[in-house]
Amino acid sequence: MSATTFDAAAAARAWRPPPLIATPWLRYAVYLGALAYALLAVSTIEVNWTRAAEGVERAGRFLGGFFPPDFITKRSDILEGLLESLTMTVVATGLGILLSIPVALGAARNLAPLPVYLFCRGIIAISRTFQEIIIAIVFVAMLGFGPLAGTLTLAFATIGFMAKLIAEDIEDIQASQAEAVRATGSSWFQLLAWGVLPQVRPRLIGLSAYRLDINFRESAVLGLVGAGGIGDTLNTSFDRYEFDTAAAVLIVIIVIVLACEYASGFIRRKVQ
Amino acid sequence: MLLTIEGLTKRYPTGDLALDKVDLQVPAGQVMALIGPSGAGKSTLIRCVNRLVEPSAGRVQLDGVELTALGSAALRRARRRMGMIFQEYALVERLTVMENVLSGRLGYVGFWASWFRRFPRKDVEEAFRLLDRVGLAHMADKRADALSGGQRQRVGIVRALMQDPKLLLVDEPTASLDPKTSRQIMRLIVELCAERGLAAIINIHDVALAQQFARRIVGLRAGRIVFDGPAEELRAEALTDIYGEEDWSQTIRPAEEEDEAAEAAL
Amino acid sequence: MALLTRADGTPDWRRRTPKADLLVWAGWLGAVALTVACFQFISDRTIWAFVWDAPTQGADLVARMFPPRWSYASQLWKPLLDTINIATIGTALAILIGVPLAFLAAHNTTPSRLLVRPVVLFVIVASRSINSLIWALILVIILGPGMLAGILAIALRSIGFIAKLLYEAIEEIDSTQVEAVTATGASRPQVLGWAIVPQVMPAFAGISVFRWDINIREATVLGLVGAGGIGMQMQASINVLAWPQVTTIFVLILATVLVSEWLSARVRHAVI
Numbered sequence: 082m083s084a085t086t087f088d089a090a091a092a093a094r095a096w097r098p099p100p101l102i103a104t105p106w107l108r109y110a111v112y113l114g115a116l117a118y119a120l121l122a123v124s125t126i127e128v129n130w131t132r133a134a135e136g137v138e139r140a141g142r143f144l145g146g147f148f149p150p151d152f153i154t155k156r157s158d159i160l161e162g163l164l165e166s167l168t169m170t171v172v173a174t175g176l177g178i179l180l181s182i183p184v185a186l187g188a189a190r191n192l193a194p195l196p197v198y199l200f201c202r203g204i205i206a207i208s209r210t211f212q213e214i215i216i217a218i219v220f221v222a223m224l225g226f227g228p229l230a231g232t233l234t235l236a237f238a239t240i241g242f243m244a245k246l247i248a249e250d251i252e253d254i255q256a257s258q259a260e261a262v263r264a265t266g267s268s269w270f271q272l273l274a275w276g277v278l279p280q281v282r283p284r285l286i287g288l289s290a291y292r293l294d295i296n297f298r299e300s301a302v303l304g305l306v307g308a309g310g311i312g313d314t315l316n317t318s319f320d321r322y323e324f325d326t327a328a329a330v331l332i333v334i335i336v337i338v339l340a341c342e343y344a345s346g347f348i349r350r351k352v353q
Numbered sequence: 354m355l356l357t358i359e360g361l362t363k364r365y366p367t368g369d370l371a372l373d374k375v376d377l378q379v380p381a382g383q384v385m386a387l388i389g390p391s392g393a394g395k396s397t398l399i400r401c402v403n404r405l406v407e408p409s410a411g412r413v414q415l416d417g418v419e420l421t422a423l424g425s426a427a428l429r430r431a432r433r434r435m436g437m438i439f440q441e442y443a444l445v446e447r448l449t450v451m452e453n454v455l456s457g458r459l460g461y462v463g464f465w466a467s468w469f470r471r472f473p474r475k476d477v478e479e480a481f482r483l484l485d486r487v488g489l490a491h492m493a494d495k496r497a498d499a500l501s502g503g504q505r506q507r508v509g510i511v512r513a514l515m516q517d518p519k520l521l522l523v524d525e526p527t528a529s530l531d532p533k534t535s536r537q538i539m540r541l542i543v544e545l546c547a548e549r550g551l552a553a554i555i556n557i558h559d560v561a562l563a564q565q566f567a568r569r570i571v572g573l574r575a576g577r578i579v580f581d582g583p584a585e586e587l588r589a590e591a592l593t594d595i596y597g598e599e600d601w602s603q604t605i606r607p608a609e610e611e612d613e614a615a616e617a618a619l
Numbered sequence: 620m621a622l623l624t625r626a627d628g629t630p631d632w633r634r635r636t637p638k639a640d641l642l643v644w645a646g647w648l649g650a651v652a653l654t655v656a657c658f659q660f661i662s663d664r665t666i667w668a669f670v671w672d673a674p675t676q677g678a679d680l681v682a683r684m685f686p687p688r689w690s691y692a693s694q695l696w697k698p699l700l701d702t703i704n705i706a707t708i709g710t711a712l713a714i715l716i717g718v719p720l721a722f723l724a725a726h727n728t729t730p731s732r733l734l735v736r737p738v739v740l741f742v743i744v745a746s747r748s749i750n751s752l753i754w755a756l757i758l759v760i761i762l763g764p765g766m767l768a769g770i771l772a773i774a775l776r777s778i779g780f781i782a783k784l785l786y787e788a789i790e791e792i793d794s795t796q797v798e799a800v801t802a803t804g805a806s807r808p809q810v811l812g813w814a815i816v817p818q819v820m821p822a823f824a825g826i827s828v829f830r831w832d833i834n835i836r837e838a839t840v841l842g843l844v845g846a847g848g849i850g851m852q853m854q855a856s857i858n859v860l861a862w863p864q865v866t867t868i869f870v871l872i873l874a875t876v877l878v879s880e881w882l883s884a885r886v887r888h889a890v891i
Binding site (some may be wrong): 118126135139140143164165171206210211212215223224225227228298301305306315316334342 | 662700770837877
């Protein structure tokens, strides 16, 4: 420990601040790559500057059209769209959760045999990959316009979301607790009810509340492809240049999302 | 007098009175142990000195400068003269040992220089010297969360010394360490204080350690000073005043024997 | 859990008291009734003849979708690259704006809890509650169709997401490390840079990559409202009922999303 053997001055000369990426060549490759990408990517944006310049004035008119928001003229349309969105949300969330439980059990490697596992993971992958809108397009093509297509879309998306997270949760449960239940000689279903469910329940409830919130938000855009909900109302009002009604619809959406957020936050706090 | 505390009072918003008109003076170069039961206000007292906790009333003077009256920029300059060492080390876990040590110089360099880790060469040299002094120079580029408890506390000590302080505020330095490392850390702090002529206020709940390493002991109970004297005058009656009724005959001065036992075990 | 006394005076054990039992059952009954009522509402707005026809329609659709028209892929590389660029530049923009907002919103770093914090929280909620497709719809009206509208739509939606998750991470940091750096005499910006930023770095990297992954998905559909990317080709193909082309697009989207998901999982593992 004596200072005579240690040359602090030399060590200080040699010391460099630690870089973010330790390997030098990788560091420069990442920096150069990022720079090159940024330049290339930005250069592909074809901005029509004359159009964008008009945009300022257009935005002024557009925002002017927003104020004051008009809740009255299309009151029945807004109400109808809102009711549709809310009912779609409720049914889709209920249905989605109900269906996601068996899928989640099947997608948990510690509960399901391999073929079942692969099948359930496949469902999850498809449901998570495609944006809700794309699924909605397919459902609308099959079932015709209307809220049923939207409901099934949301239910399908709910399955992927819930099943993946619940399956991960089941795979993370304490094996000792499940083993203790199994040791009492219980059946597979009893194992689920006593060994698995108690450990997963708080997360199941929390995720359901969260998904309810997401489903409402998504239901607001499905109308763009004809799958019902308040998005229909929004889309129609944009098409007809009724921006004051559009503003009203947007305000309604924000208010309800806020309410959903507080409600789901409240439920999650209660459960944990 | 290096540090003068007069009528220091702290009442938390919850209504708890943590400090009740504390008067205390610490001369330059004196190592002082502050003992007392949990919740007696030890932590609050040292945090009121560098104003991590704002006192409700009273005055604190360091080298004639009234700390309690300082604005934020002047307070930052004053804080450079007071190094602080924490119970759970309080190193920035995701930074390297060297970065943690250099963070002791933050009060001396500008924001951008510190953001790009451009410290004066002599600061880095001093950092290496101190790290070598505590036996950790070879760990300079390790991340702080890769160190053991004793090593982390040494880095914490070096960080405090980098500030070039006059006074060390030490908050339960050994509470998270095993008995042997605790003694090593205490000895290191006392030695470094002697080498550099620093005063120190050491909060500690281990009476035996306090007696072994500090000349002066101050006992705090419910926010008031109930004992202030040399370590060898700390008797069972005083401990009863501080902590309440208990058989103290085994507590006083057994530390040295324990320490020898620990040394022998090496 | 409740200990009860049977009629004959011996103790009995039930999970809940009879009253609590009744409440739980009433809760379930209420939930089911609500779902059924909501479904009734949706059902009234559904032309069931179309739905019963769905299997035929579905089979017909699948028949028309296969085989995919692979030659069409050669026209898709540019739009696909645009899609990735929209997601990446949009995410970068959102990070640039969202990170400062997060520091203004977190209660331990905000300059003012009474003035700044509520305003920033409102901005975050507004950004989060409007889907990027709706943002795109609005921006296309203002700026005209093209990538710029898409990039801004992605950015506007992501700002709230990034800011919310990041400010929650900032609020959860270890305060003793902040205390220690403050005690050295560091200024507020220095405390931010030395004690807070290092602690939230892993969360920040995880959140950014996670959002980028989501944005790739979102960017695939922005074209439906004219905001650039592969969705434009999808819309055009659907309009002329060129289903084999749509299948090709779906396959490309699937591959892109899988790659981006794999990449983001890798990065998130690396930083934790």
